[in-house]
Amino acid sequence: MALVLNEEQVMLRDAAAGFLAEKATISHLRDLRDSGDEHGFDPEVWREMTEMGWAGIAIPEAFGGLGYGYTGLGLVLEQAGRNLSASPLQSSVLVAATVIGELGSASQKEALLPAIAAGETLVSLALQEAPHHAPLQCAMSASKEGDHFILSGTKLLVMDAPAADAFIVLARTAGAPGDDDGLSAFLLQAETEGLSVAPGKMVDSRAYGTLTLTDVKVAEDQLLGDIGQASKGLGHALDIINIGLASELLGLSAEAFERTAEYLKERKQFGRVIGSFQGLAHRAAELFAELELARSIVLQALQKIDEGDPDLALYASAAKAKLCEVAQRATNEAIQMHGGIGMTDEYEIGFFIKRARVVQHLFGDYNYHLDRFACQSGF
Amino acid sequence: MSNLEQFRQEVSAWLEQNCPESMRMPMSSFEDIFPGGRNPEMSNPDQKVWCDRMAERGWTVPHWPKEYGGGGLQKAEINILREEMSRIGARPALTSFGISMLGPALLEFGNEEQKREHLPRIVRGDVRWCQGYSEPNAGSDLASLATAAEDKGDHYLINGQKIWTSYADKCDWIFCLVRTDNSGSKHEGISFMLFDMDQPGVTARPIKLISGSSPFCETFFDNAVADKRNLVGEAGKGWTIAKYLLTHEREMISGFGSAPKIAVADMALESIGADASGRLANSVLRQNIAQYQLDTMVFGATMARVGDEAKAAGGLGPASSIFKYYGTELNKRRNELNLAVLGESALGWEGEAYSEGRVSRDWLRSKGNSIEGGTSEVQLNIIAKRVLGLPDA
Numbered sequence A: 001m002a003l004v005l006n007e008e009q010v011m012l013r014d015a016a017a018g019f020l021a022e023k024a025t026i027s028h029l030r031d032l033r034d035s036g037d038e039h040g041f042d043p044e045v046w047r048e049m050t051e052m053g054w055a056g057i058a059i060p061e062a063f064g065g066l067g068y069g070y071t072g073l074g075l076v077l078e079q080a081g082r083n084l085s086a087s088p089l090q091s092s093v094l095v096a097a098t099v100i101g102e103l104g105s106a107s108q109k110e111a112l113l114p115a116i117a118a119g120e121t122l123v124s125l126a127l128q129e130a131p132h133h134a135p136l137q138c139a140m141s142a143s144k145e146g147d148h149f150i151l152s153g154t155k156l157l158v159m160d161a162p163a164a165d166a167f168i169v170l171a172r173t174a175g176a177p178g179d180d181d182g183l184s185a186f187l188l189q190a191e192t193e194g195l196s197v198a199p200g201k202m203v204d205s206r207a208y209g210t211l212t213l214t215d216v217k218v219a220e221d222q223l224l225g226d227i228g229q230a231s232k233g234l235g236h237a238l239d240i241i242n243i244g245l246a247s248e249l250l251g252l253s254a255e256a257f258e259r260t261a262e263y264l265k266e267r268k269q270f271g272r273v274i275g276s277f278q279g280l281a282h283r284a285a286e287l288f289a290e291l292e293l294a295r296s297i298v299l300q301a302l303q304k305i306d307e308g309d310p311d312l313a314l315y316a317s318a319a320k321a322k323l324c325e326v327a328q329r330a331t332n333e334a335i336q337m338h339g340g341i342g343m344t345d346e347y348e349i350g351f352f353i354k355r356a357r358v359v360q361h362l363f364g365d366y367n368y369h370l371d372r373f374a375c376q377s378g379f
Numbered sequence B: 001m002s003n004l005e006q007f008r009q010e011v012s013a014w015l016e017q018n019c020p021e022s023m024r025m026p027m028s029s030f031e032d033i034f035p036g037g038r039n040p041e042m043s044n045p046d047q048k049v050w051c052d053r054m055a056e057r058g059w060t061v062p063h064w065p066k067e068y069g070g071g072g073l074q075k076a077e078i079n080i081l082r083e084e085m086s087r088i089g090a091r092p093a094l095t096s097f098g099i100s101m102l103g104p105a106l107l108e109f110g111n112e113e114q115k116r117e118h119l120p121r122i123v124r125g126d127v128r129w130c131q132g133y134s135e136p137n138a139g140s141d142l143a144s145l146a147t148a149a150e151d152k153g154d155h156y157l158i159n160g161q162k163i164w165t166s167y168a169d170k171c172d173w174i175f176c177l178v179r180t181d182n183s184g185s186k187h188e189g190i191s192f193m194l195f196d197m198d199q200p201g202v203t204a205r206p207i208k209l210i211s212g213s214s215p216f217c218e219t220f221f222d223n224a225v226a227d228k229r230n231l232v233g234e235a236g237k238g239w240t241i242a243k244y245l246l247t248h249e250r251e252m253i254s255g256f257g258s259a260p261k262i263a264v265a266d267m268a269l270e271s272i273g274a275d276a277s278g279r280l281a282n283s284v285l286r287q288n289i290a291q292y293q294l295d296t297m298v299f300g301a302t303m304a305r306v307g308d309e310a311k312a313a314g315g316l317g318p319a320s321s322i323f324k325y326y327g328t329e330l331n332k333r334r335n336e337l338n339l340a341v342l343g344e345s346a347l348g349w350e351g352e353a354y355s356e357g358r359v360s361r362d363w364l365r366s367k368g369n370s371i372e373g374g375t376s377e378v379q380l381n382i383i384a385k386r387v388l389g390l391p392d393a
């Protein structure tokens, strides 16, 4: 496939850019943060986004979506990254709907995906149990008792947990942490008995939560897919998810860089604009080159999802690792090149570094994915 | 069957019949690259046979128009030709500065007579060209060049000195930047001229590189003659042409950043081995290699994304600086990794045990990648100024 966007994709990107730059900007994020809003996003804006079909971009038409594929969703996520738009586009659409698409049976998909696409249901993934991403280390137990399972344990960093209607909870029906086999996924409604959500905010002002499960009784039909066989589908979903997050990182890095480049042309010291100092100009030029490269690997990886490439794991870890590296550099340089004003809460540039670090760490950071890239490359 | 499929079958059959067996072997040294010229240097006489056959179809330069000897092929056809050649391991038939640098400039700025005279000879590999840009006092600051060309009616008389002129001692003609006017700013008064190197007023003296070979020269002009027909563009307006040509040179040099045939990681696994989990045994080296291979993959995706689009639009323009900068820095990283992976054996210089210093010589030569065609610092200046719009000091 040519590494260029088609007409439909260009229209989608432009529509997303226009809408988000008006309705879901950094200034909206700041207002949400300062108001102490528990959900961390504006439900009215989310409703408008779902009316435009964005929640169903990558969901097949058969399940109530638009069927534009992940390249389309990636373009919207990139724009969300530029504007630091807060919404469940990541938690419910990129993450949960993808996991359901990979693991769910046909009837489960029919029950869940149209509701997610319409924005009627917010689902979030409860996977992580320790501060580092390591999906196979999942230890939460799901023991079979008669015709149901009993789940107990804690899940960390569950995105948009305070607003979620349901959770996909990963637990072990067999095997030990580290094993491929024995991992199962369950769908739990938020109001399930024995399940509690401790709300919290991360440094990016978005809502996350800690889930505590105490002897939660789960019926057999709440299993997503086959018992003990979740790891393969989850792995593929995580590849897709990480490519989507790389798109978001691309958008926020590009925006942070462009704002910085503008500042280099405005700010004067020693009687000249600071962009004329070669010490800054060269760093800006290097960063620009890195961003051009980052854009290529993100687009390539998105297209690999839609082509069904068997080597997706390689592209996913390449895209995530590269974008973690570039986002880190772009957001650090953004603050440094702004000087003192870059350190102030009032100025917007500091918002980028906060969101960047959280997205970098979600589902595996640079170190995780560079190691995985090497493993996927056979060394 | 579509036209393209039919074209593929024709190409495949033609290559099968016409590509000599020896030209399907991987190249083992620099001498296996065929540059053409009046007295071509060859490691194997098949090089000339192969070049002649390809040139007859215009396929040595498949994207140039047929009227100037090129293949007149469309992008999709060129891709097919490339794919079919690589399928049988066919070497490029002809590699030259004429193809990668002078040709694009003549197509853009040459007059009809110049195109008809010079382009077909480039396609056939009859004439080998060198580049007379740099001077002892005009390197990065190329526009301060001083080699003088005096108007003598139907010709110019050229006096001065060039330096770092690659293959000047082996080339037939030179495309040369000369000063025809001293009165204006340094960018004005520069002219782009072509002349024969085989004349009494031209002397080329090879200079030895740290890598041991002597590919470039000091080139002296002492009343050298350039026919006025061979002034490209207007007198005094050569700087625009010079810069345009450089974008093509940079695009060519950035190709050094492509992924090597044998992955560095595979070499490392062989020489260092893996641990029980299959990871390369040295974790620090493994990280360095992973970073390099990641960047190489991403660079390849960028060549595909930007390169193909831009080629269709007649070149990359200032974006070529991004590729030149990144590709050459990548190639230097790869060569450093070669040393790290192969250890002391990579530092041999002579003797069969060290393949006559192939690794160390390539490593040393790679240091020039970020100097030739404009240094890395100059590329960053161009990106900052022309792409980002940052002001001058």
Ligand SMILES: Cc1cc2nc3c(=O)[nH]c(=O)nc-3n(C[C@H](O)[C@H](O)[C@H](O)COP(=O)(O)OP(=O)(O)OC[C@H]3O[C@@H](n4cnc5c(N)ncnc54)[C@H](O)[C@@H]3O)c2cc1C
Residues within 6 Å of the ligand: B130, B131, B132, B133, B134, B135, B136, B138, B139, B140, B141, B163, B164, B165, B166, B167, B216, B368, B369, B371, B372, B373, B374, B375, B376, B377, B378, B381
């Ligand atoms: C292998 C090789 C082959 C070559 N082949 C040819 C050829 O065929 N024809 C030809 O004409 N030339 C050729 N060159 C010459 C090449 O183009 C010049 O060497 C190059 O442009 C640098 O010029 P210089 O050597 O004078 O270095 P200088 O310009 O003196 O540079 C010295 C250092 O100063 C830095 N510097 C200079 N100006 C600036 C600035 N404004 N900002 C920041 N840093 C700066 C440079 O980046 C460099 O690090 C070749 C060079 C090499 C190495």
